[in-house]
Amino acid sequence: MSPSASTRWCPTPEQLMILEEMYRSGVRTPNAAQIQQITAHLSLYGKIEGKNVFYWFQNHKARDRQKLRRKLSKQLHHHHCQLNTSLLCNHHHHPHYDHQHMMMNNHHNYHFLSFLHPQSLPPPPAASNDLQLAYYNPTSSLIPQGGFGGATTQVMSTNKWTTEMLEKTTVEMERLSKKMYGDDHKPMTTVAEVGSTLPGRLSRPSLKTLDLFPTTATNLKEERNNLELSI
Amino acid sequence: MSPSASTRWCPTPEQLMILEEMYRSGVRTPNAAQIQQITAHLSLYGKIEGKNVFYWFQNHKARDRQKLRRKLSKQLHHHHCQLNTSLLCNHHHHPHYDHQHMMMNNHHNYHFLSFLHPQSLPPPPAASNDLQLAYYNPTSSLIPQGGFGGATTQVMSTNKWTTEMLEKTTVEMERLSKKMYGDDHKPMTTVAEVGSTLPGRLSRPSLKTLDLFPTTATNLKEERNNLELSI
DNA sequence: GCAAATTAATGATTTATTCAAG
DNA sequence: CTTGAATAAATCATTAATTTGC
Numbered sequence: 001m002s003p004s005a006s007t008r009w010c011p012t013p014e015q016l017m018i019l020e021e022m023y024r025s026g027v028r029t030p031n032a033a034q035i036q037q038i039t040a041h042l043s044l045y046g047k048i049e050g051k052n053v054f055y056w057f058q059n060h061k062a063r064d065r066q067k068l069r070r071k072l073s074k075q076l077h078h079h080h081c082q083l084n085t086s087l088l089c090n091h092h093h094h095p096h097y098d099h100q101h102m103m104m105n106n107h108h109n110y111h112f113l114s115f116l117h118p119q120s121l122p123p124p125p126a127a128s129n130d131l132q133l134a135y136y137n138p139t140s141s142l143i144p145q146g147g148f149g150g151a152t153t154q155v156m157s158t159n160k161w162t163t164e165m166l167e168k169t170t171v172e173m174e175r176l177s178k179k180m181y182g183d184d185h186k187p188m189t190t191v192a193e194v195g196s197t198l199p200g201r202l203s204r205p206s207l208k209t210l211d212l213f214p215t216t217a218t219n220l221k222e223e224r225n226n227l228e229l230s231i
Numbered sequence: 232m233s234p235s236a237s238t239r240w241c242p243t244p245e246q247l248m249i250l251e252e253m254y255r256s257g258v259r260t261p262n263a264a265q266i267q268q269i270t271a272h273l274s275l276y277g278k279i280e281g282k283n284v285f286y287w288f289q290n291h292k293a294r295d296r297q298k299l300r301r302k303l304s305k306q307l308h309h310h311h312c313q314l315n316t317s318l319l320c321n322h323h324h325h326p327h328y329d330h331q332h333m334m335m336n337n338h339h340n341y342h343f344l345s346f347l348h349p350q351s352l353p354p355p356p357a358a359s360n361d362l363q364l365a366y367y368n369p370t371s372s373l374i375p376q377g378g379f380g381g382a383t384t385q386v387m388s389t390n391k392w393t394t395e396m397l398e399k400t401t402v403e404m405e406r407l408s409k410k411m412y413g414d415d416h417k418p419m420t421t422v423a424e425v426g427s428t429l430p431g432r433l434s435r436p437s438l439k440t441l442d443l444f445p446t447t448a449t450n451l452k453e454e455r456n457n458l459e460l461s462i
Numbered sequence: 463g464c465a466a467a468t469t470a471a472t473g474a475t476t477t478a479t480t481c482a483a484g
Numbered sequence: 485c486t487t488g489a490a491t492a493a494a495t496c497a498t499t500a501a502t503t504t505g506c
Contacts, residue, residue, distance in 0.1 A: 008473050008498060029491080055474060062492070063472080239483060239488050260476080286488060293477070294487080 009052040014045040018166075019056055028061050030054075041166045240283040245276040250287055259292050261285075 011019070022038070030038060030053070039050045242250070253269070261269060261284070270281045 006499085010473085010499075052473080056472090058492085059472065059474085062494095065492085237483090241484085241488090283488075286490090289477085290487065290489085293479095296477085 009048060011048070011052075011056070012046040015042045015048060018042060018045075019053070019060070023057070023060055028057060030057060037163060037166065240279060242279070242283070242287070243277040246273045246279060249273060249276075250284070250291070254288070254291055259288060261288060 018041070019038075027034075035050050035053050038053050039048055042048045042053065249272070250269075258265075263281075266281050266284050269284050270279055273279045273284065
């Protein structure tokens with residue numbers, strides 16, 4: 001079949017590896033600008049669109065949660081261990097869903113999906129009325145959560161993190177790509193500059209310890225489904 | 232506060248009326264092209280963006296369902312009436328959710344959200360790889376569900392329905408607008424041509440009678456939530 | 463070995479929930 | 485309290501693994 005006949009995106013190993021590294025490094029819900037960036041970068045390794053990146057993070061995050069939920073519920077059923085489950089709980093009954101979320105997103109990011117039509121790149125941050133606040137800056141711990149006031153002044157530092165991360169993965173990927181496929185594989189372009197200093201996961205915010213126990217049912221969906229059978 | 236300081240869209244009465252009329256007429260999940268159209272039209276009556284239209288339909292649909300569910304569950308609890316509930320049930324355990332859905336959406340519509348950045352209008356149908364199939368054509372019952380083959384050939388009839396509907400509502404709205412606010416209200420533009428023949432709800436597909444009883448839990452969410460408390 | 467048949471993963475969409483402005 | 489906005493969960497659909505019968 002013709003190569004463009006596939007109905008859905010099929011990530012190349014390099015793309016996957018980069019995405020996973022970003023995920024491991026804490027990226028969860030990239031905003032529009034970040035997605036654009038990531039997409040641009042990943043397109044060096046194969047066809048890809050913004051929505052693919054968006055979906056990938058959505059799905060990966062969701063399935064991660066799911067996996068943890070499953071694991072936890074198994075534990076709970078097996079030896080009735082009740083606490084010490086300090087990692088989990090993405091329920092959002094309270095103002096901000098979780099640390100990750102707070103770090104990676106301000107509440108009014110219109111990040112959303114400005115990228116379906118790839119030909120129309122949103123002029124980075126600057127224009128229009130959708131405020132693209134910087135919400136994470138690796139050099140200065142966390143953006144003060146305040147929100148709106150200095151919208152335009154905070155814009156400058158946006159995407160630094162992602163950018164550096166991408167730059168870093170570039171070198172790795174070139175190496176890997178050659179190792180796996182030989183010198184003539186995908187990379188249509190050679191990335192010019194690197195000069196990265198992004199320390200993989202050192203500058204990354206220490207991984208959160210969240211609410212100790214679920215007060216909502218979110219984490220019990222599977223059990224719930226079982227229960228329903230006996231209603 | 233300055234007129235552009237509002238953080239969220241506030242629909243004008245005309246906009247609302249048009250949206251509601253479209254909803255009543257069967258529109259549930261307009262695709263990108265339709266949203267563009269609707270947005271363009273509604274912007275005659277006030278500031279509006281594509282995402283507003285998108286959200287409006289999402290929310291309206293959801294809250295409609297919710298209202299029906301609530302009503303139904305109340306009925307069930309009050310006098311144990313068991314059947315004759317032929318309107319409702321948006322559960323989807325079977326290939327196609329419901330008639331509405333099938334009529335208004337083909338399965339591979341990327342309709343999605345190609346409109347966040349309003350400055351970048353997606354060149355109507357024509358370009359790129361996101362196929363914009365026509366999925367409903369009021370003059371010719373239903374588009375054969377086949378799907379992919381003639382993607383580009385089906386594009387022509389897209390949006391006919393919405394267009395006519397919008398044209399129709401235009402006259403009504405002008406009338407209404409004058410009645411309510413006088414002649415100098417919003418309409419920044421006078422709509423030139425009308426010549427519509429769209430018969431409100433006559434050409435609209437007869438309202439479906441769906442599965443009689445929910446086999447999944449979707450419709451019982453509220454009951455389920457109650458149950459959870461007693462786990 | 464090797465295709466057809468099953469099953470597991472995962473990309474893509476829609477629906478349900480939630481937050482918060484007005 | 486209503487409802488615009490946004491995220492998470494559930495679901496659908498296709499591709500990849502894996503199994504199975506030959």
